[in-house]
Amino acid sequence: EFLDRIAHLEPKLHSFVTVTPEVAIAQAQAIDAAIAAGDPLPILAGVPIGIKDNMCVKGMPTTCGSNMLKNFVPPYEATVTAKLRAAGAVMVGKTNLDEFAMGSSTENSAIALTANPWNTAYVPGGSSGGSAAAVSGGECVIATGSDTGGSIRQPASYCGVVGLKPTYGLVSRFGLVAFASSLDQIGPFANTVEDAAIFLRAIAGYDPKDSTSINTEIPDYAALLTPDLTQSLKGKKVGVITETFGEGLDSEVEASVRKAIAHMESMGAEIYEISCPRFRYGLPTYYIIAPSEASANLARYDGVKYGFRDESAENLLSMYENTREQGFGAEVKRRIMIGTYVLSAGYYDAYYLKAQKVRTLIVQDFQKAFEQVDVLVCPTAPTTAFKAGSKTEDPLGMYLSDLMTIPVNLAGLPGISIPCGFDSKGMPIGLQMISNVLREDVLLQVAYGYE
Ligand code: GLN
Numbered sequence: 001e002f003l004d005r006i007a008h009l010e011p012k013l014h015s016f017v018t019v020t021p022e023v024a025i026a027q028a029q030a031i032d033a034a035i036a037a038g039d040p041l042p043i044l045a046g047v048p049i050g051i052k053d054n055m056c057v058k059g060m061p062t063t064c065g066s067n068m069l070k071n072f073v074p075p076y077e078a079t080v081t082a083k084l085r086a087a088g089a090v091m092v093g094k095t096n097l098d099e100f101a102m103g104s105s106t107e108n109s110a111i112a113l114t115a116n117p118w119n120t121a122y123v124p125g126g127s128s129g130g131s132a133a134a135v136s137g138g139e140c141v142i143a144t145g146s147d148t149g150g151s152i153r154q155p156a157s158y159c160g161v162v163g164l165k166p167t168y169g170l171v172s173r174f175g176l177v178a179f180a181s182s183l184d185q186i187g188p189f190a191n192t193v194e195d196a197a198i199f200l201r202a203i204a205g206y207d208p209k210d211s212t213s214i215n216t217e218i219p220d221y222a223a224l225l226t227p228d229l230t231q232s233l234k235g236k237k238v239g240v241i242t243e244t245f246g247e248g249l250d251s252e253v254e255a256s257v258r259k260a261i262a263h264m265e266s267m268g269a270e271i272y273e274i275s276c277p278r279f280r281y282g283l284p285t286y287y288i289i290a291p292s293e294a295s296a297n298l299a300r301y302d303g304v305k306y307g308f309r310d311e312s313a314e315n316l317l318s319m320y321e322n323t324r325e326q327g328f329g330a331e332v333k334r335r336i337m338i339g340t341y342v343l344s345a346g347y348y349d350a351y352y353l354k355a356q357k358v359r360t361l362i363v364q365d366f367q368k369a370f371e372q373v374d375v376l377v378c379p380t381a382p383t384t385a386f387k388a389g390s391k392t393e394d395p396l397g398m399y400l401s402d403l404m405t406i407p408v409n410l411a412g413l414p415g416i417s418i419p420c421g422f423d424s425k426g427m428p429i430g431l432q433m434i435s436n437v438l439r440e441d442v443l444l445q446v447a448y449g450y451e
Contacts, residue, residue: 002048014112015134019093027090045088050134050143053094056175065099065109068327078175087202095130104401122385125155132159135189148183150405153417157380157430168412169214172207180293183409193448197221225448232449233267239274239373250383256421256429276365282407288355295339370436380417380430
C-alpha cells in the first residue's frame with residue numbers, strides 16, 4: 001500500500017532520493033513469517049519508515065544530497081538504522097535533503113527538488129525536507145531526520161507533522177554523515193507525539209561507537225504519556241520565551257501560537273513569561289560554529305578515499321581542487337569558506353573563540369529558565385513555508401528561518417515541533433516546545449497533552 005502511494009505521489013513530491021521496494025518487501029515478508037509462526041513481534045514490526053539520506057545503510061546508496069557522494073554505497077550500517085531493522089521497521093527508501101544537511105528548504109539538494117505536500121509550489125523546509133514531506137504525504141509512517149540547527153523541527157512545522165530533536169548524545173550518530181559534530185542529532189518525524197515517543201525509545205541509547213553518546217537508562221516514553229487528557233497539563237509550568245515574539249515574526253504565526261498557549265492554560269498549565277536575552281545571538285553564533293566544524297568535517301572529500309573524483313586532473317593538487325570545485329554545491333562551498341576563514345590564525349580569537357563564549361551565555365539563559373519552568377514554548381519558525389525559489393538568492397533570509405530552533409542545538413537540549421494551526425494560505429504552523437537536558441519524558445508529556 002505504501003509503495004503504491006509512493007509511486008503515485010513521487011512524481012509530484014520527490015520526497016525520496018532512492019525508493020527501496022525490494023528491501024521493504026523482504027522486511028515485510030519476514031514480519032509476515034514471524035506472525036505466521038506466532039513469534040513475538042518487535043516494537044516497530046511492519047512500520048514503513050523513511051531514512052534521511054545522510055545516514056548510512058549498508059549496501060544502499062547514501063548521497064547526502066550531493067554530487068560528491070552521488071555514487072557512494074557505504075560498506076557499513078549506521079547504529080540508528082541497525083536499531084530500526086532490529087525493531088522490525090520496514091525501510092521504504094532514503095529521503096531527500098539539502099546537500100550535507102546545509103539549508104532550510106531542501107532546495108540545496110543536488111539530486112531533486114522536494115515539494116510541500118500541502119501545496120506543491122511551496123518548499124517543505126529543510127534540511128530534512130524529504131522526510132517531512134514523506135510523512136506528511138503519507139508515503140511512510142515515520143522517518144528519521146538529523147537536526148543541527150533546526151532541520152527536524154523547521155520542516156516538521158512547514159509540513160504539519162511532529163518533529164523531535166532529542167538531547168545531544170541521546171541517539172548515536174555513528175553512520176550519520178557529519179555536518180557540525182557538536183550540534184548534530186538524529187530524531188523522528190511522526191504523525192503523532194505518541195509515535196515519536198515510541199520511535200525515540202527504539203533509536204535512543206548508549207553506543208560506544210559514538211564518543212558523545214550518553215550512557216543513561218532509556219525510559220519507556222510512550223508509557224509515561226498521561227492518557228487522561230484532563231490531567232496531562234495540570235500544574236505543568238510552561239514558559240513563553242519573550243524574545244521570540246519580536247520583530248520578524250509573522251502575525252498569523254504569532255496568533256496561532258498565542259492561541260495554543262491559551263489552550264494549554266485552559267487545560268491547567270501555569271503560564272510564565274520567560275526572558276532569554278541572549279537567545280537572539282544564537283543565529284550569528286551558529287553561523288560561526290557550524291561552518292567551522294563543517295569545514296573540518298568536509299575536508300575528507302578530496303577524491304582520494306571515496307566519493308566523486310575528477311579523473312581528468314593532471315596532478316594530485318588539481319585533482320583535489322577540481323574534485324571539490326565540481327563535487328560541492330554553492331552553499332557547501334560558502335560554509336567551507338566561512339569556516340576556514342573564522343578558524344584561521346588571525347581570526348580564531350575574534351570569531352570562533354568569541355562564538356564559543358556566547359554559546360555558554362545562551363546555555364546559561366536556558367539553565368536559568370529551567371529553574372523556573374518545566375518546558376519553554378515559542379514558534380518553531382518565524383513564518384510558514386515559503387514559495388520554492390523565493391529565497392534561493394538570499395542566504396541570509398534563508399538562515400533566518402532557523403532563528404528559533406538554533407539556540408536549542410547550541411545548548412544540546414531536546415525540542416519538539418507540533419502542529420498548531422494554519423495560516424490564511426492553508427500552510428501549517430508549528431509550536432516549538434523545549435525541555436531541559438534528558439527531560440524528553442516531560443517534553444513528550446506536555447506535547448501529548450497539548451496535541
Ligand atoms: N538550516 C540550518 C543550516 O543550514 C540547519 C541545518 C540543519 O539542522 N541540518 O545550517
